[in-house]
Amino acid sequence: MSEQEQTPPPADGWVVVAWTPDEFGDAALEHGIAWASEGAAGGRGVAVVNGTRGDALVDERFAAPSGLADLAERLRGTGLPHVVRQEMGRDVAEQVLDVAAELSARLVVVGLRHRSPVGKLLMGSVAQRILLTAECPVLAVKPGERPA
Numbered sequence: 501m502s503e504q505e506q507t508p509p510p511a512d513g514w515v516v517v518a519w520t521p522d523e524f525g526d527a528a529l530e531h532g533i534a535w536a537s538e539g540a541a542g543g544r545g546v547a548v549v550n551g552t553r554g555d556a557l558v559d560e561r562f563a564a565p566s567g568l569a570d571l572a573e574r575l576r577g578t579g580l581p582h583v584v585r586q587e588m589g590r591d592v593a594e595q596v597l598d599v600a601a602e603l604s605a606r607l608v609v610v611g612l613r614h615r616s617p618v619g620k621l622l623m624g625s626v627a628q629r630i631l632l633t634a635e636c637p638v639l640a641v642k643p644g645e646r647p648a
Contacts, residue, residue, distance in 0.1 A: 528610055547584075554588040
């Protein structure tokens with residue numbers, strides 16, 4: 501697990517973003533940053549989780565070091581408190597939910613992918629498990645949607 505943190509912790513809590521280095525992760529990150537920026541005077545922080553099950557030799561949703569560096573630079577540019585975690589475990593949804601529980605998240609943001617009914621049946625859905633299991637509100641976004 502890699503972690504980068506800016507202190508102090510946010511006064512108004514954390515927004516947890518389930519992030520992948522693609523258009524879906526970018527949409528989730530954009531919405532997460534926008535929501536965090538609207539926080540109280542002390543603001544909210546952004547906790548970004550990039551996870552993999554680690555059962556494949558190559559997982560294109562697991563960011564390379566250069567992708568994490570770009571992400572960290574983008575987060576620094578916001579001026580918001582932030583954490584970046586890259587996790588490997590049995591279940592990506594559980595990784596996101598664990599970070600949300602640990603940080604007492606105010607919101608979880610996840611990008612939605614279009615999947616066939618058979619794909620959902622065979623592979624499950626990370627977004628669906630997060631939506632149904634999170635103990636805080638969940639914002640599900642699609643690429644192309646702009647934060648309000």
